Amino acid sequence: GENVEQHPSTLSVQEGDSAVIKCTYSDSASNYFPWYKQELGKRPQLIIDIRSNVGEKKDQRIAVTLNKTAKHFSLHITETQPEDSAVYFCASGTGTASKLTFGTGTRLQVTL
Amino acid sequence: GAVVSQHPSWVICKSGTSVKIECRSLDFQATTMFWYRQFPKQSLMLMATSNEGSKATYEQGVEKDKFLINHASLTLSTLTVTSAHPEDSSFYICSASSLARPLDGYTFGSGTRLTVV
Numbered sequence: 001g002e003n004v005e006q007h008p009s010t011l012s013v014q015e016g017d018s019a020v021i022k023c024t025y026s027d028s029a030s031n032y033f034p035w036y037k038q039e040l041g042k043r044p045q046l047i048i049d050i051r052s053n054v055g056e057k058k059d060q061r062i063a064v065t066l067n068k069t070a071k072h073f074s075l076h077i078t079e080t081q082p083e084d085s086a087v088y089f090c091a092s093g094t095g096t097a098s099k100l101t102f103g104t105g106t107r108l109q110v111t112l
Numbered sequence: 113g114a115v116v117s118q119h120p121s122w123v124i125c126k127s128g129t130s131v132k133i134e135c136r137s138l139d140f141q142a143t144t145m146f147w148y149r150q151f152p153k154q155s156l157m158l159m160a161t162s163n164e165g166s167k168a169t170y171e172q173g174v175e176k177d178k179f180l181i182n183h184a185s186l187t188l189s190t191l192t193v194t195s196a197h198p199e200d201s202s203f204y205i206c207s208a209s210s211l212a213r214p215l216d217g218y219t220f221g222s223g224t225r226l227t228v229v
Contacts, residue, residue: 034217043205043220044156089155097144097163097211100218102155 002027006090006103013080014111021106023090024072030092033066033073034100037086044089048075080110114140116208118221125196127228133191135206135221141186142208146218147179150203162189196228 003026013019025033031052036044050057050064050073057064061080066073077084090103115138125131135145144163148156160176162168162183170176180192189208193200205223210216 032217041203041223041225043222046217049217095214097209099146099158099161100207101158104155 002030002092002101004090004092004101004103006106008106009104010107010109012109012111015080015082017080019075019077019080019084019108019110021075021088021090021108022072023074023092023103024070025092025101026071027092027094028071029094032093032095033064034091034093035062035064035075036089036091036102038089038105039086047088077108080108082110082112084108085110114208114210114213114216114219116142116206116219116221118206118224120224121222122225122227124227124229127197128195130192130194131196131226133193133204133206133224133226135189135191135208137187137208137210137219140208140210140213140216140219142189142219143186143211144209145181145183145189146207146209147181147189147191148205148207150205150223156205159191193226196226198228201226201228 006023034049037047038044050066061078063076088106091100093100117136147159150156159174160168160170162181164186168181183189206221207218
């Protein structure tokens with residue numbers, strides 16, 4: 001089955017700096033790669049996603065890049081703010097009727 | 113946007129009893145429902161996938177007789193934890209998708225914190 005690895009497990013950055021989280025996947029059939037932000041005790045919130053027909057997608061301070069050849073994708077958050085502090089999960093899937101496999105999560109701490 | 117309502121948000125039960133968790137899609141037809149379990153400081157682990165009107169497909173290591181999943185309609189799926197034990201204490205969360213709305217991705221319920229005492 002699919003295996004998704006995520007690094008780093010924890011990340012501390014100063015407010016205003018950038019944060020990068022990386023994931024690799026194993027199933028070459030995967031074509032959907034969402035990123036979720038989860039606050040303690042809450043549901044995962046989709047922050048951005050990318051499909052395999054594009055290599056990069058940006059939404060304000062958040063961007064995701066995908067390298068299908070290398071089977072890895074990354075989340076980039078620029079100009080980090082304290083409210084960005086949360087756990088971030090990458091995931092991969094092969095379509096909306098198929099299951100998502102989640103990475104192990106990255107705890108991001110943005111310090112003042 | 114798509115909304116999935118999950119109830120209860122938290123429940124405490126005695127060891128040996130059963131607990132039912134409901135997920136309802138409020139404004140779309142959930143052709144597929146996914147049930148996840150999340151232990152503290154860990155990732156979401158898929159327990160099972162259910163398609164409306166079909167038997168659920170369970171992930172390896174998940175006991176189908178312990179975690180009963182029913183997806184009898186396009187708007188309601190239930191997870192029943194039977195004979196719950198303290199090790200079943202976890203955060204359970206559903207996620208729904210719709211074949212009619214493939215670009216909408218997955219909509220998560222708000223989760224249920226189960227504590228078995």
